Amino acid sequence: MRHVLLVLLLLLTVPFTACIDTGSDGGNRPPTAVIRYDGPLMTGKTIWFYSDQSSDPDGDQLSYHWSFGDGATWPTRNTRVYHQYQDPGTYTVTLVVSDGELTDKTTVEITIAESPNRRPDAHIDEVGMVFLDEDSRTVDVRFDGTASSDPDGDEMWYTWDFDDETDLNGDGVGWNDAEASGSVVHHTFNETGDFNVTLTVTDGELNDTARSVVYVRWPTPKADLESQNHGALGFEIWIHNVTRTVPLEDVKYYIVRDGQEVASGNVTDSGDDVVYRDDDLDGNLSSEDNIGVGTSVAQAGDDFILTYGPNEMAGETRGGADAEIGRTTLPE
Numbered sequence: 001m002r003h004v005l006l007v008l009l010l011l012l013t014v015p016f017t018a019c020i021d022t023g024s025d026g027g028n029r030p031p032t033a034v035i036r037y038d039g040p041l042m043t044g045k046t047i048w049f050y051s052d053q054s055s056d057p058d059g060d061q062l063s064y065h066w067s068f069g070d071g072a073t074w075p076t077r078n079t080r081v082y083h084q085y086q087d088p089g090t091y092t093v094t095l096v097v098s099d100g101e102l103t104d105k106t107t108v109e110i111t112i113a114e115s116p117n118r119r120p121d122a123h124i125d126e127v128g129m130v131f132l133d134e135d136s137r138t139v140d141v142r143f144d145g146t147a148s149s150d151p152d153g154d155e156m157w158y159t160w161d162f163d164d165e166t167d168l169n170g171d172g173v174g175w176n177d178a179e180a181s182g183s184v185v186h187h188t189f190n191e192t193g194d195f196n197v198t199l200t201v202t203d204g205e206l207n208d209t210a211r212s213v214v215y216v217r218w219p220t221p222k223a224d225l226e227s228q229n230h231g232a233l234g235f236e237i238w239i240h241n242v243t244r245t246v247p248l249e250d251v252k253y254y255i256v257r258d259g260q261e262v263a264s265g266n267v268t269d270s271g272d273d274v275v276y277r278d279d280d281l282d283g284n285l286s287s288e289d290n291i292g293v294g295t296s297v298a299q300a301g302d303d304f305i306l307t308y309g310p311n312e313m314a315g316e317t318r319g320g321a322d323a324e325i326g327r328t329t330l331p332e
Contacts, residue, residue, distance in 0.1 A: 030102035031056040035095045037108070042115040043085055044206035051095055052079040060099035067094040085112040086119070086206070115205065120150040122201040122210035130189070131219040134244065138190045141214060145199045146183045148210070154203035162187045163195040189216045220308050220323035221246050221285065227328040229300060235293040235330050237304055245284040246308060248276065251325070253291070256303040263297040267306070273297040285325070293330070300332045 034054045039047035051064045066074040068083045069091030085091065090111045097104050125144040132139050145158050160180040180187065189195065195214045200207055221244040228236045248268045255263040267276040275292040278284075285306075293304065306325040 028060075028099070028101050029057045031060070031062055031097045031099050031104050033095050033097040033104040033106040035093065035106055035108045037093070037110070039082075041110055042113050043088055044115050044117060044119070046082050046084055047110075048080060048082050049093065049095075050080050051097065054079075054095070054097045054104075056099050058099070063098050063100075065096040065098070067096075069093055088112050088114045117154070117203065117205050118151045119206040120154070120156055120201045120203050120208050121148060122199050122208040123147040123149075124197065124199050124210045124212040126212055127197075127214045129215040129217060131217055132189070132192065134219065138188050139216060140186055140188050142184065142186050143180075143197065143199075144184050145201065145210070148183070148199070148201045148208075150201075150203050152203070156183075156201050156203055157181070158183050158185075159200045159202075160185055160187070161198045161200075162189075163197060189214070192216050192218060218244065221325055223285070223287070223306065223326040225304065225306065225326045225328035227304060227330050229331045232295065234295050235298055235304070237291040237293065237328060239285065239289045239291070239306075239326075240287055242285055242287045245282075245286055248278065248283055248285055250308060251285050252307045252309055254303075254305040254307065255293070255298050256305060257299070257301070262302070267291065298330055300330050302330045304328050304330055 032055050033051070035049065035051065036053060037047055037049045039045060041047065049066060051062075051066075054062060054064070056062055061077075063075070063077050064079070064081075066076070066081055066083075068074075068085075070085060070087070072083060074081050074083070090109055092107050092109050094105060094107045123145060125147065127141055127143065130139050130141055143160060145160075148156060148158070150156050158181055162179050187197075193216055195216060197212050197214055199210045199212075201209075221242060223242045224240040226238040226240060228238070230236060249266065251267045253263075253265060253267055253274060254261055263273070265274065267274065273294045273296055277290050277292065278286070279289050280286055291304075298304065305327040308323045308325050
C-alpha cells in the first residue's frame with residue numbers, strides 16, 4: 001500500500017514540476033538595461049555613464065549602444081562611457097543592451113545647466129584658392145587661427161584637421177583628426193580639390209570649431225598672343241609659349257572694345273566668326289595653334305583675350321570670373 005501511495009505522489013508532482021520549470025529547454029531570455037551616471041551636469045563638463053548594472057539572465061556577453069540626445073552616439077562593449085554637452089537643456093539618454101539576439105532599452109532624462117565658464121570663439125583667416133606648383137605638384141599653405149578668442153581670457157589650445165582623409169585616430173574616417181596643433185600652422189596639399197579645414201579651439205573645458213574651404217587648383221596656364229590683320233579676311237591670333245596645356249573646352253575668348261565686351265564664347269563652338277585651329281589635333285590649348293577672327297565681330301584696336309574657366313574653377317570658387325591666359329590688341 002505504501003508503494004502505491006509513493007507512485008501516486010510521483011505522478012502528481014511530475015506535471016507540476018514541468019509547469020514551473022523556466023528556461024530548462026535552453027530558450028534565450030532578454031537582457032535588462034540599467035543606466036547610472038555621475039559627474040557635473042553642466043556644459044563642457046565630463047559626465048560618466050555606466051551600464052554595469054545591466055544584466056542577462058543567461059549570462060550572455062552584452063553589447064551597449066548609447067545615444068546622448070544631442071546627436072552623439074557610442075556603440076561599445078565597455079560598461080563605462082563619457083560625454084560632454086556643449087549647450088544647456090534637457091536631453092534624453094538612451095541605452096540599448098543586446099545579447100546578440102534580444103535587446104532591452106531604457107532611457108533617462110538629464111538637465112544640463114550653463115557652465116560658469118564661457119565658450120571660446122574659433123576663427124580661421126580665409127585662405128581661398130591656392131595653386132599647385134608645376135614641378136613639385138604640391139602647395140604649402142599657411143593657416144592662421146590667432147583671431148580666435150576666449151571671453152574669460154583663458155589659455156586656449158588649437159587643433160587642426162585638413163580633410164585629407166588621413167585617419168590618425170583610427171576611427172575609420174579622415175575628417176576628424178588632429179593633424180596639427182598651434183595657433184599658426186602649415187599644411188602641404190598634393191592634389192586638387194575642395195578641402196574643408198577645421199580648427200577646434202578649447203580652453204580645457206569648452207570648445208568651439210571654425211571651418212574654411214581651401215580650393216586647391218592647378219595654376220592658370222599662360223600664353224603669349226600675337227595678332228595679325230589680314231584686312232577683309234579678318235584677324236589671325238597666334239598662340240605661343242603655353243605654360244600648361246588645358247582642354248579647349250575650358251578655354252573662352254572675349255573681345256573687348258573701349259572697355260566693353262562685344263563678343264565672347266568658348267573657342268570650340270564659336271562658329272564662323274571665331275575659329276580655333278587645333279593644328280596638332282590634340283584637343284588642347286597648345287603653342288602654335290591659331291585663331292581666326294572675322295571682321296563681323298572684331299575691329300582694329302579691340303582687345304582679344306583668352307581665359308581659363310573649367311567647371312571646377314567657375315561659380316562660387318572664383319566668383320564667376322575666368323582666369324586670364326593672355327591677350328593681344330588687334331592691329332591696324
